[in-house]
Amino acid sequence: MAKTVVKNGLEALLGATLDVQDVVYISRLKTHFTVKALDQAEMTRARDQATIPTRKGEKELDGQLFNAVLIAKGCVDPDFSDKALIAHYGATDAADCVTKALLPGEIAKVLTAIMKISGFDDEEELIEDAKN
Structure with a gap:
């Protein structure tokens, strides 16, 4: 019988990487998109980019813009910042x-x-946590 090796938290963190990727199939386009994990700094920049001033001079998070920014930052392929794609x-x-x-x-x-x-x-949970 094979033994399962259980790491403690420190060992797990020391052996971990933040460079995590996955693929998502988009049936309309008949292709896969490659996405990556976003770290705390990228989440914060996305939230800041999607926070807009209101008419009353306050600031408010635009949820749709926030989602779009998260995808723009988290999508490796295609690269939504590609000039040809934007054009x-x-x-x-x-x-x-x-x-x-x-x-x-x-998008969802x-x-x-x-x-x-x-x-x-x-x-x-992510959207609520990212807003705060």
Whole structure:
């Protein structure tokens, strides 16, 4: 009978990498997208990029923009910041390209994959945690 080796937390962290990737199949395009895990700094930058001023001078997180920025940062292939892709969709930047190139269900599917490999088991949990 084979023994299962259980590492303690320190051993697990010392042997771990933050470079985690996965693939997501997009049936409409008949291709796979490669996505990567986002670390805390990337999440913070995405939240900052999606926080916009309101008419009252306060700041508010734009949820749709936040999702698009997360995908733009977390999608390795295709690269939504590619100038040819941005030009093809008439987008202003990578996040805008995400919303113009993908259907809403595809956005949800890619975002869910990015969130899962970033350590969040539940999409709603990630969005709420990222907002805070």
